Amino acid sequence: MITASLLHNALIVGAILFSLGLVGILTRRNLIVMFLCAELMLQGVSVTLVAWSRYHGDWGGQILVIFVLTVAACEAAVALVFILQAFSRTGRLDAVAWQALREDNLPRTVDRELPAGDTAPPSWPRLSPAGIRPDSDDNQALQRDHV
Amino acid sequence: MDQVSVAPAGMLLAGSVTALAAALWLLLPKALDTPGTRRLGALLGAIAILGFAATGRTLGCLGADAVFLVVAGVAVVSGLATIVTRSPVYAAIWFALTLAGVSGVLLVLGAQFLGVATIVVYAGAILVMFLFVLMLAQPSGMASYDRVSSEPLLAAVSGAVLLGLLTLSVGRLSASAPPACCAMPSRAQAAAEAVRPQTATPSQAAPQNQMTDADEVARLGAELFGRHLFAVEVAGLLLLVALVGAIAVVSRAEAADGDQGRSRR
Numbered sequence: 001m002i003t004a005s006l007l008h009n010a011l012i013v014g015a016i017l018f019s020l021g022l023v024g025i026l027t028r029r030n031l032i033v034m035f036l037c038a039e040l041m042l043q044g045v046s047v048t049l050v051a052w053s054r055y056h057g058d059w060g061g062q063i064l065v066i067f068v069l070t071v072a073a074c075e076a077a078v079a080l081v082f083i084l085q086a087f088s089r090t091g092r093l094d095a096v097a098w099q100a101l102r103e104d105n106l107p108r109t110v111d112r113e114l115p116a117g118d119t120a121p122p123s124w125p126r127l128s129p130a131g132i133r134p135d136s137d138d139n140q141a142l143q144r145d146h147v
Numbered sequence: 148m149d150q151v152s153v154a155p156a157g158m159l160l161a162g163s164v165t166a167l168a169a170a171l172w173l174l175l176p177k178a179l180d181t182p183g184t185r186r187l188g189a190l191l192g193a194i195a196i197l198g199f200a201a202t203g204r205t206l207g208c209l210g211a212d213a214v215f216l217v218v219a220g221v222a223v224v225s226g227l228a229t230i231v232t233r234s235p236v237y238a239a240i241w242f243a244l245t246l247a248g249v250s251g252v253l254l255v256l257g258a259q260f261l262g263v264a265t266i267v268v269y270a271g272a273i274l275v276m277f278l279f280v281l282m283l284a285q286p287s288g289m290a291s292y293d294r295v296s297s298e299p300l301l302a303a304v305s306g307a308v309l310l311g312l313l314t315l316s317v318g319r320l321s322a323s324a325p326p327a328c329c330a331m332p333s334r335a336q337a338a339a340e341a342v343r344p345q346t347a348t349p350s351q352a353a354p355q356n357q358m359t360d361a362d363e364v365a366r367l368g369a370e371l372f373g374r375h376l377f378a379v380e381v382a383g384l385l386l387l388v389a390l391v392g393a394i395a396v397v398s399r400a401e402a403a404d405g406d407q408g409r410s411r412r
Contacts, residue, residue: 006255062367
């Protein structure tokens with residue numbers, strides 16, 4: 001049993017996590033990051049369910065969260081396989097690359113044009129030009145550490 | 148007196164929502180980002196989170212539980228960092244920190260098994276799977292789709308408005324059950340206990356919000372494998388189906404483009 005004030009604070013925390021995950025899944029374009037945001041929404045719902053469950057002294061909420069965990073594991077396994085397949089087809093993790101996915105008789109919708117530089121090497125931060133252009137070494141560029 | 152107390156809370160909520168929307172818009176990856184906008188966004192995000200924390204204080208009594216404050220702050224801040232980080236690997240690491248915070252929140256709420264299971268199952272298994280896939284599928288360097296997100300303004304505004312509405316409804320909830328301050332249970336809880344004396348018989352004598360109740364996990368297990376046994380069986384079947392399905396998709400796809408080879412970039 002928890003107090004009403006702890007319940008309300010936990011509900012607000014759950015709402016914040018859910019909203020953040022929603023914003024992320026609406027706006028991010030990397031498929032894996034979108035999936036992480038879905039998991040963030042699930043975390044918010046879990047906090048809410050557990051808070052209500054403890055408040056009412058009922059086990060139902062916690063049982064439901066256990067099944068949410070199980071289904072999230074299954075979902076992650078299957079979805080990551082699909083994401084890997086999508087990546088091996090297009091070479092990108094971009095959700096925009098699949099925006100034309102449709103049935104045969106439906107018109108093609110294009111939300112956002114594919115940026116021109118998508119097949120080009122990674123876009124580094126744009127620096128203001130200063131001095132002479134350094135001669136770039138491809139081997140050295142490959143060794144550069146990045147995440 | 149009621150209006151006097153309601154009006155500042157409403158203004159605080161509106162200010163927090165506005166600050167959160169602006170912070171999210173500034174922080175989300177855009178084409179015209181500079182370190183200055185991101186710093187401003189981080190500042191506004193901190194203000195917004197403090198605003199929501201203050202909203203919680205007006206609703207209940209937030210200062211009662213310092214541990215809750217710390218773990219909830221960790222969860223919320225790292226959740227925000229998860230969705231605004233450019234690099235997917237860093238996003239996964241921030242999400243691990245979010246899981247740690249959520250697990251702390253669950254422990255404070257008294258759900259010991261779920262707190263530990265969140266760490267073990269999510270951070271131990273699911274997140275590691277994410278990281279494996281990221282290592283397999285990550286093109287070198289920052290891709291353009293990580294640096295430019297789609298419609299950050301609309302998403303930030305809608306998310307902030309949704310959060311404001313949710314917080315408002317929690318406020319309604321606490322207004323209908325007036326927040327008796329921190330230590331004592333509210334009237335709604337007393338009513339719930341009066342309505343349902345048979346469900347929580349052994350724990351009635353126990354102290355409130357205990358984190359050391361030894362029977363907690365045992366009773367959860369009895370409930371799970373007693374009343375919900377069929378659901379457990381179905382969940383096991385679901386896990387098996389997911390396993391077989393994932394392998395089937397991979398093997399069929401590999402057989403399909405085995406001759407034409409991978410077309411990576």
